[in-house]
Each structure stands twice: as C-alpha cells, then as structure tokens.
Amino acid sequence: MTEAELIEKVNDLLVEEFEVDRAAISPDAVLKDTLGLDSLDYVDLVVVIESNFGFKVKPEDFMGIVTFQDFYSYALKRVTEKV
C-alpha cells in the first residue's frame, strides 16, 4: 500500500465511522477536534483501525498523535512493520 492509498483509505474510514465532512480533513487539522472525539470514541477508532488494517493502536500511542498527518505517519509505520 502506498502512502497515498493509505491516506485515502484512512480518510474513507474516518468519514464513514465518525460522520464528518471530508472537506474538514487535512493533514494539519487536529484529529480530536475535527472528528469530535471524546474518550469513548477513541475505543471505536481502535476497532476501526484493527478491523481494516490488522493492527491495534495502543492507547498510549494516541499521546503522540495530534494531527491527521501524525495519524497517517503512525498508521504507515505500523502497516509497514506488520509487513
């Protein structure tokens, strides 16, 4: 999976799961604010990622994820590690 493909897939999943406007998503946007995440939503984010990418986001990893770009980079790293 290329980085562009991964980004598109992540965005598709987030738009579907959290019902946000795709236009609101940009690499520099803050993940928490844009998706309107509360503490419960992070649990669902873990499920979405696990069921679609096969890796589990550890709760402590969210500490370093602020923007969408942070999230893409993290996901790419985990997907690459998995391969």
Add this chain to the structure above:
Amino acid sequence: MINRVVITGLGVYSTIGKNLEEVRNSLYAGKSGIGFDQERKEFGFRSGLTGVIEKPILKGQLDRRLRVGLPEQGEYAFLATQEALANARIDMDFLEANDVGILYGNDSSAKPVIEATDTLRAKRDTMLLGSGSVFQSMNSTVTMNLSTIFKLKGINFTISGACASGSHSIGMGYFLIKHGLQQQVICGGAQELNMYSMGSFDALSAFSTKESNPITASKPFDKNRDGLVPSGGAATVILESYESAIKRGAPILAELVGYGFSSNGSHISQPSVDGLVKSMEMAMRDAGLTNAEIDYINAHATSTPVGDGFEARAIDKLFSDVKTPVSSTKSMTGHECWMAGASEIVYSMLMLQNSFIAPNINFESPDDDSAKLNLATKTIDKNIDVFLSNSFGFGGTNSSLIVRKIKK
C-alpha cells in the same frame, strides 16, 4: 398530595405499524404482523415464527455518539418516544428546563451480549468490542440511552418484570405522579426481536409451530391454540399530572385511574387465578370503579394453552355478570414480551380514541374456559369510556391498569 394522572402522549413502533396511524389502521383491520424466519430453523429453533418489523435507519436522525450505544430495542424505543413527546407537545427546551423522568420496561439485551462474546472469543481483546457494547448490553440500556438523548433530569431507571415490565413501568410512573414526586414521566416498554433473545424461550416449547400460515398462528383463547409467537418493538406513554397538562395546554388523551399488582407466589411459569384476580381487583379498587363500568378488557392472553385458560377463568370470576368485551391484540402482534404491557395501553388507547374494539383474530372455537368470555372476534364499532389492560409475567408477576376518558 394526591394528583390526578393523565396521558398526554403516545408513540409506538411495532410489527403492525411504525407509528400511531399505521397501528390504528392495522388494529381496526385485524392485520397480523407475524411471519416466518427460516434462519431460526437453521439455528435450531423448534419454531421459526416471529413478529416481523422494519429495521429503522437512524443515521441522519441521531448523532453517532447517541446511536452507538443503542441496541435494536433502543432504536424502537427512541422512535416511539420521539412520536410520543411530539404529540404531547414536549420539546427539547421543555426537557432541558424541567425534571421529566423515565421509567421503561426492558428485561433483556441478548444480542449485544452474544455478539460481544463472539468477538471476544475470536479476538481475545476486550478493547475490540468498541465503546457501544456495554451500553447496549445492560438491562437498563433503554433508559440510559433515552435519558441521554432526550436530556432527562427526573427519575431514571428500568423496570424488569418479565412480560409485565411495560405495564409495571406505567404503574410506577403513575405512583410517582400521583404522590407529587414527578410531574411528567416517560413510560413504556421495549422488546428486542432477534433470534438470539428467544432461543431459551423456544426451548420451553412455548412457541406455536403452526408455521404453514404464520398470520393465523397466534390464536389466543382458541381451543386449538398451540403457543405464542415471539414479537417486539417499543411503545411509549407520556404520563403527566393533570395540573401540569392543563398548565402546559397539553392534549389530555385520557386519565390513568387504576393500577393493581400481585405476585402469585407459586410456579415460575404457570399463572394462578387468585393472583390474576387480585391484580385486577386492586386496579378496580384503586380506580373506584365496578366491573359494570369497564367497557373493554385487553387481555394478556398470549396464545399458550395453559396461560390463556388461567386468564379466562380469572376474568370470568370478576366479569361473569356483566360479560365485558375481551380481546387479545397479541392475536395480531404476537407476544411483545417486555414491551407488551405498554404497547397494549397504546393499542387500547387507540381504540378508546377511535371508538372501536380491535378483534381477537384467528379465534374459531372456544374451549371450556374461553366459552365463558364475551370475546370480540371481529372489529366492533363501540364507544369505550374505560378499559382495563392485563399483563402477566414469569415468576408470577401481575399488573393491571385502568384508563378512563377524561372527566373535567
């Protein structure tokens, strides 16, 4: 302080209609909501009969965070409550500013529990159950979700009283308002309608196996009845003090004048005539009404050989001299279990408002017990001023409610 308790709103989502108007039409026409589910047979059920309901789509109506904790019966309850609040003319501004309560009947949430267990067995990680699972799985799922969605600030818990849950929820709401502790309470009952919730009930051979013609399978009081048909949905009844309703200019649909209850203190699944009689007598005493003043009895009768016989004997014991018309709407809906006590108040209210008695369909011939009743086997156009509605459940829990047209 003793308040008069009135009904100011009704709502329903059921196998015979997704709103009050559809349900009223089905009741008048004697339309069945029963069908056959092949998947149940393949899953090991003795009977594939079930109520058939249209699954609602709440995406776009309700925010995601408010949806993820809603199990199937919670979705039905949301829609029924939305309808009831709208026709009670209670909006979000009123809910924000007043201590409106909720007491709802629900006694299982099997599907989310089973699905979570399946996920856990496969994934071995609780975090992968998602955030909604716990809120969908608890018995209080309906009240915890609706109180959040509608921002309720009054009493808030679930009544679990088996197949009398919905009826007891209305009875408890009645007590709270009558004694001045609440001014408005959202009451009701919800029932999941999936095979996971009904396997253990099917195990008792309690379900009809007349699968060749599903719409005729539920035949309460008929000599050839062979069991109930499981069903579900949700129904909501808004109870309010008379003073509050007048002050708000709310539509006063009827007055709840009597609640009776009892416990049989005997068998876990077999009713008792004495227990049923006690419940009905208590409701009539509370209402200050005689048997002659009751125009219609909505029977609990589920179409089981044993249960209907007990109820027929109990009704005959109290109403033999006046021969009050009786019907069981479960002949059309099947047995809505935790929802039934509330939905049957809604069904009977629709009869009271529209001056008819809905038929006990599929009745062909009486047995020795039902021969003593005045069964409405066809739709009867008739004014109803007062009705009595019975609900009985496992463990011998009994509930009877009496509703009367409002007297100024």
